[in-house]
Every structure is written in structure tokens, then in C-alpha cells.
Amino acid sequence: MKRIGLWLAVVATVAGVVVPTAIEAQQPTEEAAPVFVKKIPPGYRDWRLITVAQERGELNDIRAVLGNDKAIKAYRAGTLPFPEGTIIARLAYDYVPSEENNKVFGRPQSFVAGPPKNGVQFMVKDSKKYAATGGWGYAQFDDGKPADDAMLKTCFPCHEAVKSRDYVFSRYSP
Amino acid sequence: MKRIGLWLAVVATVAGVVVPTAIEAQQPTEEAAPVFVKKIPPGYRDWRLITVAQERGELNDIRAVLGNDKAIKAYRAGTLPFPEGTIIARLAYDYVPSEENNKVFGRPQSFVAGPPKNGVQFMVKDSKKYAATGGWGYAQFDDGKPADDAMLKTCFPCHEAVKSRDYVFSRYSP
Numbered sequence: 358m359k360r361i362g363l364w365l366a367v368v369a370t371v372a373g374v375v376v377p378t379a380i381e382a383q384q385p386t387e388e389a390a391p392v393f394v395k396k397i398p399p400g401y402r403d404w405r406l407i408t409v410a411q412e413r414g415e416l417n418d419i420r421a422v423l424g425n426d427k428a429i430k431a432y433r434a435g436t437l438p439f440p441e442g443t444i445i446a447r448l449a450y451d452y453v454p455s456e457e458n459n460k461v462f463g464r465p466q467s468f469v470a471g472p473p474k475n476g477v478q479f480m481v482k483d484s485k486k487y488a489a490t491g492g493w494g495y496a497q498f499d500d501g502k503p504a505d506d507a508m509l510k511t512c513f514p515c516h517e518a519v520k521s522r523d524y525v526f527s528r529y530s531p
Numbered sequence: 532m533k534r535i536g537l538w539l540a541v542v543a544t545v546a547g548v549v550v551p552t553a554i555e556a557q558q559p560t561e562e563a564a565p566v567f568v569k570k571i572p573p574g575y576r577d578w579r580l581i582t583v584a585q586e587r588g589e590l591n592d593i594r595a596v597l598g599n600d601k602a603i604k605a606y607r608a609g610t611l612p613f614p615e616g617t618i619i620a621r622l623a624y625d626y627v628p629s630e631e632n633n634k635v636f637g638r639p640q641s642f643v644a645g646p647p648k649n650g651v652q653f654m655v656k657d658s659k660k661y662a663a664t665g666g667w668g669y670a671q672f673d674d675g676k677p678a679d680d681a682m683l684k685t686c687f688p689c690h691e692a693v694k695s696r697d698y699v700f701s702r703y704s705p
Contacts, residue, residue: 402579402580402705403579404579405576405577405578405579406576406580406595406597406622408624408643408644409583409593409594409595409624409643409644410593410629410641410642410643410644411585411593411626411641411642411643412640412641412642413639413640413641413642414636414638414640416640419583419584419585419593420583421580421583421595421704423580448580448704450582450583450704452585455584457692457693457700458700460692461689461692462588464588466586466587466588466590467584467585467586467587468584468585468586468587469582469583469584469585469701469702470582470583470584470702470704473704473705515635518631518634518635519631526631526632527643528643528644530595530622530624530644530647531576531647
């Protein structure tokens with residue numbers, strides 16, 4: 358019994374290492390990729406504006422929401438769900454009072470964007486790849502580095518609140 | 532004397548009507564145009580983002596500042612003064628709390644863009660045409676209609692405060 362138990366343990370250990378490797382080698386890269394977006398979509402800073410927003414509390418930022426061409430086209434046409442390949446980007450900046458502007462206005466009323474804050478976030482539409490999270494892959498990059506999966510798992514549960522708008526909070530500003 | 536006076540009055544009146552018409556016919560349209568921008572620059576809603584800001588007080592808006600290609604190129608390169616043809620657009624929206632977002636966050640912290648508010652404003656760089664106002668023509672359109680000159684005359688005196696940045700308040704957000 359002792360010997361059999363040992364052999365089973367060895368077999369299980371080897372299988373545990375070898376089998377996933379074999380599967381990874383057989384399947385295309387997409388299948389092996391994590392369910393979250395780990396690469397920054399190129400050129401996003403040149404995308405067009407969807408809307409702006411401001412968060413107080415711990416976030417304390419002012420933000421712009423940009424969209425790639427597919428996103429802007431869908432927003433303007435009122436297309437729901439968003440088409441495959443849609444990407445929405447959320448850029449956030451420190452929310453800071455502008456002493457310079459306030460002097461000109463003669464009263465404290467002006468807030469501007471400070472340095473980037475709270476990372477850059479993305480929603481990428483791929484109904485097959487991200488089927489488990491409403492067809493959207495979620496991403497956040499802090500100083501260019503992708504957030505870990507534990508953080509990204511918190512995205513979808515909140516976005517489910519706006520399932521009727523294909524899980525997208527931001528509305529288009531004309 | 533009476534007759535001469537009458538004749539002078541007639542000549543002056545006729546001249547007052549006829550002479551400007553003759554000048555208008557001879558000179559290009561630009562020369563006869565007012566010193567403020569009276570036509571909405573086409574396609575501005577597709578321009579790229581410069582930055583975002585928020586104004587409290589009477590304005591109570593949240594805003595995006597967009598730039599045409601020349602503006603974005605100059606901002607990114609740190610070019611001052613801005614080149615001829617630069618146009619900067621300021622789009623403002625009602626600053627409204629988002630009940631929808633606050634429910635998801637579980638606390639009141641989220642503000643979004645409501646309907647357009649406080650007009651759409653532009654600064655157009657043309658050093659010759661707008662020489663009297665630092666080389667920038669100012670414009671505001673409320674529901675597509677240009678603001679009157681009295682309102683537009685209030686732009687330049689404030690912008691003089693940032694003469695060292697070529698009269699432009701907005702800084703580029705990365």
C-alpha cells in the first residue's frame with residue numbers, strides 16, 4: 358500500500374505538470390490567454406471622445422472616456438449590443454483645484470486634470486473570448502503594467518448593473 | 532450755407548452706404564469679417580482630447596477640451612506659440628450626480644455629463660486676422676448660434692493672464 362500510494366503521488370505530480378503543458382502546445386494562443394486584457398490597445402490616446410465624468414471619494418479623479426472607431430460609430434447610431442472589436446478606454450487624472458484659473462475668475466470654482474491617476478482602463482468586446490463576462494474583456498494598466506486578475510474580477514459584477522446597455526455605463530455626450 | 536450743409540449731409544450719407552459696399556466688393560471676405568469667429572469649425576466633435584476640467588459656481592459644468600491636428604501636434608511637441616491654423620474647442624456639459632453609478636458604488640461620489648451647457652467655445656489661431664487679440668479669434672456658439680461681440684470681447688482680457696502660454700489655459704493631459 359505504501360508503494361502504491363507513492364506511485365500514485367508521483368504519477369499525479371507528473372501529470373499535474375505535464376498535461377497542461379501538452380494542452381497549451383496543442384491549442385491556439387487565444388485559448389490559453391487569461392480572460393482579461395493584458396495588452397494596452399495601441400493608439401488609444403488618439404481615439405475620439407465619448408464623454409467625461411468625475412469621481413469623488415477615494416477615487417477623486419476627473420476622467421475622459423474615449424472610444425475606437427467601432428465604439429464611436431455604435432454610440433452615434435445607438436447600436437446595441439456594441440459590435441465585435443469595440444474598445445472603450447477610461448483615462449483618469451487627479452482632480453485638482455486650479456489656482457491659476459481661480460485667480461482669473463476671482464473665486465474658487467475651477468478644477469482641472471492633474472497627473473494620470475487610478476490607471477487606464479479598457480473594455481474590449483469579443484463575445485467568444487470573453488463570453489463569461491458578458492462579452493467584454495476588462496483591463497487596467499497602472500504605469501503601463503496590467504492589473505492582476507483579482508482586481509479585474511471586480512469589474513464585471515458592477516457592470517452587470519447596466520446589462521441593458523450592454524454592460525457599458527458611459528453615455529455618449531454630443 | 533444751408534445748401535452746402537445739406538449737400539455735405541447727402542454726400543456723407545451716400546458715401547456711408549456706398550463706400551463700404553465698394554470696399555467689400557474689392558476685398559476678400561476675410562478682411563470684411565468681424566474679429567470674432569462666427570462659423571463653427573467643421574468636424575470639431577471628431578478632434579482628439581487635450582484635457583478635461585470642471586467648473587463650479589454659476590457655470591457648474593464638466594468639460595472636455597479638444598484640438599484639431601495642429602493643436603494636438605503642438606501640445607505634444609511643446610510648441611509655443613501655437614502654429615497658424617491651430618483650433619482649440621471647449622465642449623461643456625451639465626455637471627450632474629449619477630444616481631445609477633452611486634447605487635453601484637454604494638455611496639454618492641459619481642458625477643457625469645448631462646446635456647450640453649454654456650455653449651461650445653473655440654480659439655482659432657490666425658496671427659494677422661486676430662492680431663488685436665493675441666493672434667487668437669474667439670467664438671462661442673449656443674445651440675449653433677454665434678454669441679454676440681459684447682460677450683466675445685470678454686474672452687481676451689481673461690486669456691491675457693496666460694500670455695506666456697500663448698494665451699491658452701488648458702494644459703495637455705497624457
